[in-house]
Amino acid sequence: MLLRFLRLKYRIALGFVVLLLLLAGLGIVSVMFVDRAAMGTAELHGHAYASGRSLGEVRNRVMEIKAILAHHLAFHDDETDSWATDIRRHQWIIEQNLALVASKTSAADPAVGAITRSWQDLRAFVDANVGDILSKDFDHGHRRFHETGLTLFDRTIDVLADAMIAANVQASENVGQAEILRNELRRTVVAAVVVALVLGIVLSAALTLTIVKPLARLRTAMVHVNEDAPSTVVPYTGRGDEIGDIARALAQLKQDAWDKRRTQLQFATIFESSPDIVTISERDTGLFLNVNGGFEKILGYGRQDVIGKRSLDLGIWATPEHRSALVEALLREGRLSNFRSQARRKNGELFDALVSVEQFHLDGKPCMIFVARDITPLKQQEELMRRSLAELERSNRELDRFAHVAAHDLQEPCRTICSFAQLLERSDGEKLSPQGREYLDFLTTGAVRMREQIKGLLDLSRIDASPARFVEVDLAQTSRWIVQELQTTISDHHGKVVLGDLPVVKADPVQMRQLLGNLIGNGLKFQPPDQQAEVTVTATRRPDDTWEVVVADNGIGIDSQFHDMVFDLFRRLHGPERYPGSGLGLALSKRIVERHGGRIWVTTPTTGGTAMHFTLPA
Numbered sequence: 001m002l003l004r005f006l007r008l009k010y011r012i013a014l015g016f017v018v019l020l021l022l023l024a025g026l027g028i029v030s031v032m033f034v035d036r037a038a039m040g041t042a043e044l045h046g047h048a049y050a051s052g053r054s055l056g057e058v059r060n061r062v063m064e065i066k067a068i069l070a071h072h073l074a075f076h077d078d079e080t081d082s083w084a085t086d087i088r089r090h091q092w093i094i095e096q097n098l099a100l101v102a103s104k105t106s107a108a109d110p111a112v113g114a115i116t117r118s119w120q121d122l123r124a125f126v127d128a129n130v131g132d133i134l135s136k137d138f139d140h141g142h143r144r145f146h147e148t149g150l151t152l153f154d155r156t157i158d159v160l161a162d163a164m165i166a167a168n169v170q171a172s173e174n175v176g177q178a179e180i181l182r183n184e185l186r187r188t189v190v191a192a193v194v195v196a197l198v199l200g201i202v203l204s205a206a207l208t209l210t211i212v213k214p215l216a217r218l219r220t221a222m223v224h225v226n227e228d229a230p231s232t233v234v235p236y237t238g239r240g241d242e243i244g245d246i247a248r249a250l251a252q253l254k255q256d257a258w259d260k261r262r263t264q265l266q267f268a269t270i271f272e273s274s275p276d277i278v279t280i281s282e283r284d285t286g287l288f289l290n291v292n293g294g295f296e297k298i299l300g301y302g303r304q305d306v307i308g309k310r311s312l313d314l315g316i317w318a319t320p321e322h323r324s325a326l327v328e329a330l331l332r333e334g335r336l337s338n339f340r341s342q343a344r345r346k347n348g349e350l351f352d353a354l355v356s357v358e359q360f361h362l363d364g365k366p367c368m369i370f371v372a373r374d375i376t377p378l379k380q381q382e383e384l385m386r387r388s389l390a391e392l393e394r395s396n397r398e399l400d401r402f403a404h405v406a407a408h409d410l411q412e413p414c415r416t417i418c419s420f421a422q423l424l425e426r427s428d429g430e431k432l433s434p435q436g437r438e439y440l441d442f443l444t445t446g447a448v449r450m451r452e453q454i455k456g457l458l459d460l461s462r463i464d465a466s467p468a469r470f471v472e473v474d475l476a477q478t479s480r481w482i483v484q485e486l487q488t489t490i491s492d493h494h495g496k497v498v499l500g501d502l503p504v505v506k507a508d509p510v511q512m513r514q515l516l517g518n519l520i521g522n523g524l525k526f527q528p529p530d531q532q533a534e535v536t537v538t539a540t541r542r543p544d545d546t547w548e549v550v551v552a553d554n555g556i557g558i559d560s561q562f563h564d565m566v567f568d569l570f571r572r573l574h575g576p577e578r579y580p581g582s583g584l585g586l587a588l589s590k591r592i593v594e595r596h597g598g599r600i601w602v603t604t605p606t607t608g609g610t611a612m613h614f615t616l617p618a
Helices: 008-075 082-104 110-134 138-226 242-273 293-299 320-333 376-428 434-464 475-485 487-492 509-525 585-595
Strands: 277-282 288-291 336-344 350-362 365-374 471-474 496-499 504-507 534-541 546-553 600-603 610-617
Touching: 008 082, 008 110, 008 138, 082 110, 110 138, 138 242, 277 293, 320 336, 320 350, 350 376, 365 376, 471 475, 471 509, 475 487, 475 496, 475 509, 487 509, 504 509, 504 610, 509 534, 509 546, 509 585, 509 610, 585 600, 585 610
Parallel strands: 496 534
Antiparallel strands: 277 288, 277 365, 336 350, 350 365, 471 504, 534 546, 546 610, 600 610
């Protein structure tokens, strides 16, 4: 349980301390086992000393037996057989010691075999001499003792002496080697423990540098990110281990946090800078959580006066039913946009508002962000605009009516002037002076021009007032009719009109005929002297679902600075004596195109001449 309250670096350090203690304990236990094994080895080799002692005992007993036999064979002073019992006891002790030696040495040891054979021969001799002595055959026994026995005793003693020397030497060597081995093992184990401890310390330091230090740098980077430092560089993102995973997760967290912070800053800026009423409140209770400056300015409440209070308790709504209707609409539609409602200022003044509402959850509670705009000035402007538009429409109708009436009424004086000027020329033309005839020509020409301009004004006033409905109009057929009507003009200019693939459009057929007639007629009229006129009419379908019709000619062209001016009323670039006309043809064309939802413009092709473009809905 205590480990849960330790920091990671302390847990790692504690783990390494425990590891070092375990390694030290393992080394100590290893030394103990080595010492125990070495001591066991020394004990085993100590048996060699025991064998040497046993062999020495055998030698002593053999010498005792030799002395007893030699004494009784020489002096015959003991009438009892106790000496025989002593010999039997010595023989039993010899047998026991030889058995002990045999148990502690290998059966294949030649020294053991030599001792065993010598002893067997000697025992047989001793048993025979004991019998001689007990049978009082001292001479025979004495003779055998000196002839054979001494040799057997000496040989056995020599064999035992050699075996004893060899056993002692081997025992000394084994014990010395065991001690050397034990010391070497102890030094080896101690060195292994020291190396393990050093490696453990090095490993601890290495792991500390590879884990604790990177974690500390990542913690510093996290602190900087938390302190809103977007330029913070998260280290170790290129590593492929767990540190790299943590670093990449922190880098993503930094990006997400900064995006969230930026969004919050943007929202806070919009929230505070919006001139409209913006509030955050609980949907069900109407409890205000936050309001902006627009709320304070429009409603007259201070922020501290409303936060934590309900809108109905403050009387902000015109009636409770207004809020109920808004909440019902919000629950039904999910969100509201431009919902009309009515609210009340702090001074009691009612005003109309357009309300937009979005829902969200905050701390598990349904809330809404509420945006309302005071439309009282807008309604006043709408009312003023409605009245202005009505007045403008009335004025336009009166102007159109006046223009129509004026133009219609002016036709009669023009006709009268033209008629009487012609009559005057026929009746008194010969009597007039040259100057008078020149004045009469000016009068006639001016009256004709005025009549043409009045006719153009009447045509212009009829365009928007035309009651004709839009029907399908074949522009190709309309263009062919116009070409037939203009055959005289075409022949006079030795020209030609080339018609491309023209579409069928929804339009006013009369106005389409008037539009194409004006444009094709202009292309034939505005030509240099003695030039063969050529006019082409083509159409192209545009991506915006409109037809673009182009009427191009090879005429005198229009300078680019006049491309927009040519559509003005009575705008002429050349005098009427050179190119006659009313100056209203292109103005009429523009009005017709705009009435059909298109636009018209002029371009100058690279080959010269003029190209009139206009669009019509497909």
